[in-house]
Amino acid sequence: MLKRNxxxxxxxxxxxxxxxxxxxxxxxxxxxxxxxxxxxxxxTELRNEEAALRQQIDLEDENIGVPRTHIxxxxxxxxxxDPKILLTTSRNPSAPLTQFVKELSFVFPNAKRINRGGQVIxxxxxxxxxxxxxxxxxxxxxxxxxxxxxxxHLPFGPTAYFGLLNVVTRHDIKDKKAIGTxxxxxxxxxxxxxxxxxxxxxxxxxxxxxxxxxxxxxxIITFANQSDYVSFRHHIFEKHxxxxxxxxxxxxxxxELRLYQIKLGTVDQNEAQTEWVxxxxxxxxxxxxxLGD
Amino acid sequence: xQITDPGGIEALHRLKATDPRLPLNPSLSATARxxxxxxxxxxxxxxxxxPFDQLLVDGFDAxxxxxxxxxxxxxxxxxxxxxxxxxxxxxxxxxxxxxxxxKGEKKVVEEMKEESExxxxxxxxxxxxxxxxxxxxGEGKENEKVGLExxxxxxxxxxxxxxxxxxxxxxxxxxxIEDQFLKIKDMQEFLExxxxxxxxxxxxxxxxxxxxxDEEGTEDEEEEDDDEENENDEEDDDExxxxxxxxxxxxxxxxxARYEDFYGAKQKxxxxxxxxxxxxxxxxxxGDEQDDKPFSSQxxxxxxxxxxxxxxxxxxxxxxxxxxxxxxxxxxxxEVTGPKRPKNSALEVDLDFEHNKRIxxxxxxxxxxxxxxxxxxxxxxxxxxxxxxxxxLAEIYEEEYAQKxxxxxxxxxxxxxxxxxxxxxxKKLCLKLDALSHFHFTPKPVIEEMSIQANxxxxxxxxxxxxxxxxxxxxxxxxxxxxxxxxxVETELTQAERKRRRANKKRKFxxxxxxxxxxxxxxxxxxxxxxxxxx
Numbered sequence: 001m002l003k004r005n006x007x008x009x010x011x012x013x014x015x016x017x018x019x020x021x022x023x024x025x026x027x028x029x030x031x032x033x034x035x036x037x038x039x040x041x042x043x044t045e046l047r048n049e050e051a052a053l054r055q056q057i058d059l060e061d062e063n064i065g066v067p068r069t070h071i072x073x074x075x076x077x078x079x080x081x082d083p084k085i086l087l088t089t090s091r092n093p094s095a096p097l098t099q100f101v102k103e104l105s106f107v108f109p110n111a112k113r114i115n116r117g118g119q120v121i122x123x124x125x126x127x128x129x130x131x132x133x134x135x136x137x138x139x140x141x142x143x144x145x146x147x148x149x150x151x152x153h154l155p156f157g158p159t160a161y162f163g164l165l166n167v168v169t170r171h172d173i174k175d176k177k178a179i180g181t182x183x184x185x186x187x188x189x190x191x192x193x194x195x196x197x198x199x200x201x202x203x204x205x206x207x208x209x210x211x212x213x214x215x216x217x218x219x220i221i222t223f224a225n226q227s228d229y230v231s232f233r234h235h236i237f238e239k240h241x242x243x244x245x246x247x248x249x250x251x252x253x254x255x256e257l258r259l260y261q262i263k264l265g266t267v268d269q270n271e272a273q274t275e276w277v278x279x280x281x282x283x284x285x286x287x288x289x290x291l292g293d
Numbered sequence: 294x295q296i297t298d299p300g301g302i303e304a305l306h307r308l309k310a311t312d313p314r315l316p317l318n319p320s321l322s323a324t325a326r327x328x329x330x331x332x333x334x335x336x337x338x339x340x341x342x343x344p345f346d347q348l349l350v351d352g353f354d355a356x357x358x359x360x361x362x363x364x365x366x367x368x369x370x371x372x373x374x375x376x377x378x379x380x381x382x383x384x385x386x387x388x389x390x391x392x393x394x395x396k397g398e399k400k401v402v403e404e405m406k407e408e409s410e411x412x413x414x415x416x417x418x419x420x421x422x423x424x425x426x427x428x429x430x431g432e433g434k435e436n437e438k439v440g441l442e443x444x445x446x447x448x449x450x451x452x453x454x455x456x457x458x459x460x461x462x463x464x465x466x467x468x469x470i471e472d473q474f475l476k477i478k479d480m481q482e483f484l485e486x487x488x489x490x491x492x493x494x495x496x497x498x499x500x501x502x503x504x505x506x507d508e509e510g511t512e513d514e515e516e517e518d519d520d521e522e523n524e525n526d527e528e529d530d531d532e533x534x535x536x537x538x539x540x541x542x543x544x545x546x547x548x549x550a551r552y553e554d555f556y557g558a559k560q561k562x563x564x565x566x567x568x569x570x571x572x573x574x575x576x577x578x579x580g581d582e583q584d585d586k587p588f589s590s591q592x593x594x595x596x597x598x599x600x601x602x603x604x605x606x607x608x609x610x611x612x613x614x615x616x617x618x619x620x621x622x623x624x625x626x627x628e629v630t631g632p633k634r635p636k637n638s639a640l641e642v643d644l645d646f647e648h649n650k651r652i653x654x655x656x657x658x659x660x661x662x663x664x665x666x667x668x669x670x671x672x673x674x675x676x677x678x679x680x681x682x683x684x685x686l687a688e689i690y691e692e693e694y695a696q697k698x699x700x701x702x703x704x705x706x707x708x709x710x711x712x713x714x715x716x717x718x719x720k721k722l723c724l725k726l727d728a729l730s731h732f733h734f735t736p737k738p739v740i741e742e743m744s745i746q747a748n749x750x751x752x753x754x755x756x757x758x759x760x761x762x763x764x765x766x767x768x769x770x771x772x773x774x775x776x777x778x779x780x781x782v783e784t785e786l787t788q789a790e791r792k793r794r795r796a797n798k799k800r801k802f803x804x805x806x807x808x809x810x811x812x813x814x815x816x817x818x819x820x821x822x823x824x825x826x827x828x
Binding site: 078188191192203207208210211213215220222237243244246248 | 655
């Protein structure tokens with residue numbers, strides 16, 4: 001098992017190193033393709049390799065045609081299987097935090113909650129790997145109020161660190177009858193305003209926590225980005241009257257997520273490369289919208 | 294002037310007295326003719342350019358009489374209209390005229406008005422009566438005209454405006470194109486003027502036939518108009534000059550053309566019956582009138598579209614101003630503390646953006662299941678036979694050993710036996726089917742074992758004869774003997790060749806012998822194995 005992991009890791013790093021060359025190749029192919037389409041002469045630097053490249057262009061399909069980056073490669077095979085999530089907290093969680101995590105386990109379909117106990121992070125990830133979990137989610141708190149969320153994709157995927165704000169849990173709403181029960185069908189997703197590259201990356205991370213839903217499901221989870229604060233909302237909708245009538249009922253917890261770091265390794269790897277980290281102390285940080293628009 | 298012709302007057306009275314519903318009789322006709330002649334001659338002095346001195350009624354057709362009357366009255370009416378318009382424009386003239394007008398003449402006018410109001414339009418005679426009416430009115434006007442001697446060019450406009458007013462009332466009668474600005478009559482007059490100036494003539498009645506019927510209707514309507522207006526018109530004509538159809542214009546009138554002249558003073562735009570001004574019959578541009586026509590008619594009907602737009606804008610502006618005056622939404626105010634805003638309102642994120650729309654459309658960002666390319670063929674699942682093995686353990690070992698030493702008998706596994714059985718069955722089936730089609734397209738059955746068949750025919754031909762397997766081993770020469778190079782028989786060989794062959798043969802024999810001798814030594818050394826397997 002250890003050897004296998006090491007081998008996989010090495011493969012991954014190798015593929016990452018090939019990226020530069022692959023990108024060059026991709027660029028060359030692209031130039032040739034453009035020149036052919038427009039009817040212009042092929043640029044002189046490509047003349048020697050033109051024949052071979054042209055043959056490759058003819059043979060390539062949509063999988064090969066796109067340059068692969070190591071970054072989203074982690075999710076390349078994610079669509080083939082349903083995600084399996086492990087939910088846990090920081091050590092010695094308070095009661096509200098446990099309630100919150102319990103709610104979250106209903107929000108994510110196919111999620112399992114375990115007690116933290118005295119486990120170390122590496123142990124947790126070991127467990128996950130052996131049981132073939134795809135993601136691990138850790139929830140942190142401050143005096144009962146949940147304030148941190150760490151989503152780690154498992155094979156060797158990225159880890160995204162979020163801060164939580166304005167958390168409203170279902171337990172806070174005392175009236176049980178008003179809120180009703182939470183359905184457990186696979187939900188539809190709406191991810192709004194993730195327009196930059198980093199935004200797309202975050203959207204990907206959040207998206208692959210959920211499995212492929214049925215087309216007619218009534219449950220909707222919304223991640224809406226507004227000036228780098230992503231709001232999470234969970235609704236059930238009904239169409240009573242006709243095509244245009246829409247009744248949304250909010251269920252489930254609601255909170256705002258604020259991304260502050262993405263690392264290119266799992267959560268137990270401290271020395272993994274950081275893909276992106278927040279810089280709030282710059283003067284222009286107020287003006288910069290990093291997740292999109 | 295034979296206005297005092299008693300016979301004529303009497304005839305007129307009698308005609309008036311007859312009941313329209315009575316059947317026609319020749320005496321009525323005679324009366325009618327007399328009356329018409331009388332009227333004609335009374336109007337004769339006013340129509341300077343008429344070719345007739347008297348109305349010729351003896352032996353003439355109604356149609357012909359009509360034509361004569363027409364010839365006389367057309368230009369007359371035109372001039373009268375103009376005069377009335379002129380007087381409308383300058384109402385102060387009217388007061389002047391009133392004083393001048395004599396009592397007797399006024400009476401005559403009123404009388405004639407009464408007569409004209411009583412009559413109908415149905416038969417020829419009544420047509421004539423109509424003409425009489427018109428003639429009467431014309432006569433009345435002429436009478437007033439005669440009384441005065443002032444020629445005031447400005448008052449032409451008053452007459453013209455009167456004319457335009459009357460025709461305005463009958464806008465449909467002009468075929469829908471006439472309005473306050475465009476009168477077909479005026480246009481025709483203008484055209485005639487142009488022609489006549491070239492020709493030196495001043496009048497051409499024939500052009501005006503088209504407008505004739507308008508005037509008939511016009512006259513009737515005019516009769517129903519306000520009495521005041523009629524009186525006004527008639528009085529206005531007192532000062533109408535006798536220049537005829539085309540009045541000379543004052544130059545200053547043309548230069549001072551104003552908006553008010555065309556569209557009236559701005560408050561009056563809604564009213565159709567109000568007096569509108571025209572700058573003379575030949576001064577106005579027919580082209581402009583055409584363009585202005587739809588606009589003016591729109592304005593006349595209701596509030597125009599432009600007005601409506603302005604209304605909408607105004608109301609919108611009002612609403613916005615009102616909203617600005619009200620206290621602002623808490624999100625728009627500067628520093629808002631908790632008590633100042635509604636409860637939990639800070640938690641309400643503005644989610645609408647397109648949230649609802651997307652849900653309605655079903656436009657979600659779900660994870661899509663990727664198509665998986667078939668990476669490898671599905672592996673064969675080994676079927677395990679669950680029955681107890683029939684062979685003893687010793688037998689199993691035996692088979693294994695045999696397998697190791699020589700490959701001849703490879704014991705078939707359970708699966709292989711099943712396979713073999715299946716393939717045998719299938720082969721039999723195929724053979725039967727192929728026989729049915731005389732072996733025509735049979736593909737060769739796939740033989741899984743690779744074995745070199747020495748005596749098998751290379752080709753399977755269709756045989757029409759019944760199935761019979763030929764014993765003849767039809768082997769090709771290559772299948773019999775494969776040899777390379779030049780094959781020579783012993784007799785063909787040269788001496789050297791023969792020697793070479795013998796030498797090779799000997800060499801091979803010696804090599805074989807060398808191998809055989811150590812083998813023999815080994816054989817003798819090892820004891821025979823107990824199971825008696827051949828070496």
